[in-house]
Amino acid sequence: AEDKLTQVMQDLGFSGIGRTPKKKEVTITVENISFPHKSNSVEIGDEIKDIVFAVRNKSNRGRELKIIVETRSASGVLLERFFSKDLKISSGLAKKVSLNSIKIDSKTYPSPGQIFCTCRAEEDGNIKAQANIPIFIGMVAPQIFEPVILKLLDIQFPRNEGTRVNYNEEIQNIRYLVRNQTADDIAVRFSVRIVDPKNETPPIEEIVNRDFTLKSFSESEIEVPKILINKEKYSIIGEGEVQIRSRVVSLKEQLNYQKGKKLAKHNVKFWLNQDEPGFGIFEDKQTFHGGLDAPRAKVQQGSSADRWIFLMNVTHPNYEAVRDETDSSNAYAFELMAREALYIALHSETY
Missing domain, CATH: 2.60.40.10 (Immunoglobulins)
Structure with missing residues (x-):
């Protein structure tokens, strides 16, 4: 399945799969957030406090960015904009962006529903970086399989x-x-x-x-x-x-x-003291036991930032249904490898 996929991707012009992804010039990380309870599940009337983001300029020049902090629904609809301001950051430095609180009121926010607190950096109208904090209102936050x-x-x-x-x-x-x-x-x-x-x-x-x-x-x-x-x-x-x-x-x-x-x-x-062996799109293929709640397949980094390992969930019901049929299992593997190869191409910006 992988040999066939490699040829198909090359025919489509995805020749750059596996190359080093572009390094991000600007990053945004979450420095602090205080939820009223012991999780990111909240109720109407709650207040989320002390939200701090760090905006880092990793490029070799100073940058003038527009920083926007807001909340949006899971579908991307703007709910509340807290501020939009200009920020100058010298090369190699970071600056903190703070929001005192988010008040969860019934006029602005859905319950039950999922929202995101978002901080993004724009330059000349283009989004350079973004950080999202998931918040669940009137509902239990889903289990995190990879904390x-x-x-x-x-x-x-x-x-x-x-x-x-x-x-x-x-x-x-x-x-x-x-x-x-x-x-x-x-x-x-x-x-x-x-x-x-x-x-x-x-x-x-x-x-x-x-x-x-x-x-x-x-x-x-x-x-x-x-x-x-x-x-x-x-x-x-x-x-x-x-x-x-x-x-x-x-x-x-x-x-x-x-x-x-x-x-x-x-x-x-x-x-x-020896040359490395060659490999195709995926450096290695492995399996994992994730069951119904885990994805059918996923990729993770391999031996460097530009190499990938394909992992098949062999306890997912869809896999178990085709496991004993060679043609069906090969087609199943090809479909999942193609999906993950496209993810790699987009991640590496090789399209």
Whole structure:
């Protein structure tokens, strides 16, 4: 199914799938929000307070942005605009944007219903960045299957093309993003270690162990020290696959998770003293047990910011219905791979 899909996507002109996505010049993150209850479920008459966004200019020039903070319905209808103001931000700096409160009144807001508190940055009429906080009025917020997202933002191998690394070379500019997708503050430990996938214990070396708290709907960028491939440490492998494994675990009992529960993970492969093997649209294909409530398939980052792993939900009823029929299961896999390949193309702006 993947070979057929690769050819179809190439015929359609999607030749850039898998290339590094464009780096965002402007970002907006949630710094703080105080809900009246222990979740983002509220009632008419409630007040949400102390909402703070951070607008960051990651480009190499100063920018003049228009910052708009408002609430919108789930379908995008404007409900309430709090302000629209101009903001100048120098290169490499961030500025905070604050909103004192949102008063949930029956004249403005639907109940039951879902809304979003939105902060967006515009430049010359174009949206440069946006952050959305989901709010549920008169209803229970749905369960979050992935409370924490761990994403690789950047990594630099010694060679522009490929992930081969020889002795005494360095892997540099490693940056991750950790995002809290819940209304709760989450105490976490972020760790990075280097392992031999054929003999995982003990790790070759521990790179990072960092404890911190992710506030509700916030995110944190983490820079990882450069990794020197020292012959003395890595000679136990000689040559072949090596993995950089990053993990986010719960530091205490919270969100119905026990202390030490793995909340998110990410693996980066590199190849010691040998060239990496080739791959198609997807670097790897894996399965997961998600059941009816999880998506039929999804993708996650692979060994770098521009590579992807396809994951099939093998306990979804739709998959179970075609599992034992070769033609039907191949067609099912092709459909899902095509959908996820389109997502990758849009994510990477290769269309």
